[in-house]
Amino acid sequence: TLLAKAVATESGANFIAVRGPEILSKWVGESERAIRKIFERARQAAPAVVFFDEIDAIAPARGARFDTSGVTDRIVNQMLAEMDGIQPLSNVVVIGATNRPDILDPALLRPGRFDRLIYVPPPDKEARKEIFKIHTKKVPLGEDVDLEKLAEMTEGYTGADIEAAVREAVMAKLREKLEVGKVEMRHFLEALKKVPPSLTKEDILRYERLAKELKKLTLG
Structure with missing residues (x-):
């Protein structure tokens, strides 16, 4: 879109x-x-x-x-x-x-x-890092939050998945204490357990194969 x-x-x-x-x-x-x-x-x-x-x-x-x-x-x-x-x-x-x-x-x-x-294709590591940056722009982050590491851990995640993971991390912080505070790395790790990736490696391979087949169809 x-x-x-x-x-x-x-x-x-x-x-x-x-x-x-x-x-x-x-x-x-x-x-x-x-x-x-x-x-x-x-x-x-x-x-x-x-x-x-x-x-x-x-x-x-x-x-x-x-x-x-x-x-x-x-x-x-x-x-x-x-x-x-x-x-x-x-x-x-x-x-x-x-x-x-x-x-x-x-x-x-x-x-x-x-x-x-x-x-x-789904976002690669660098793209996932940028997506995390966008969705955490207004989120107070703890000093231990490593967006690089989060990007590495989220292979198969779409942009929507990452947005949901950030939202879940914020909710995890709020559930601890009903007050606004810094979201720490542990909150993100907890969120990733609840928000799995939408795509598996098999899904990605299937879409790549479909793309090649359909491209041949349109060119033919």
């Missing part, structure tokens, strides 16, 4: 953010209508960036029947019609984010649609 916002800001374009699950409706035709309205807004506000977060919720492979009503099939059809249909989509960039690229409808990954695949 932050990357998509950065694209819009740097390009000076209007930013339209859409969470995939919000599109789904139990009423027949409402989901397709929502997609039409989004692209209509984008055309009117061009230049614009349309960002679909959790796009896998609304655009899984057609015929796979992830839902019994077939609404996702109709949403995919509507998206395809909007992205390269009769009405041109000028000065509008469409970006989608997903952690399940393997279930997306293949037609969306063809040229002229989502034809650029960018794999965003």
Whole structure:
């Protein structure tokens, strides 16, 4: 989401953010209508960036029947019609984010649609250290707090995981004494026990493999 916002800001374009699950409706035709309205807004506000977060919720492979009503099939059809249909989509960039690229409808990954695949890996050690710095900026830290060591200990943690760990460390301090004080290293170590990493090494390898396979698909 932050990357998509950065694209819009740097390009000076209007930013339209859409969470995939919000599109789904139990009423027949409402989901397709929502997609039409989004692209209509984008055309009117061009230049614009349309960002679909959790796009896998609304655009899984057609015929796979992830839902019994077939609404996702109709949403995919509507998206395809909007992205390269009769009405041109000028000065509008469409970006989608997903952690399940393997279930997306293949037609969306063809040229002229989502034809650029960018794999965003989990933060490395240096990035994790910077994320800790950001989330502890307003947290009074004890002298024994070693962000370098915490960065080493948090392999597989996403930015959200690190934010949750910092929040949990602050709560651990407050649970000791109901007063504001310095958060010490032991509070962070306690927090890491309660906030595990979202990603395992196997998960990361799987995503890297998927990225390579899908890149071949889009280039082919």
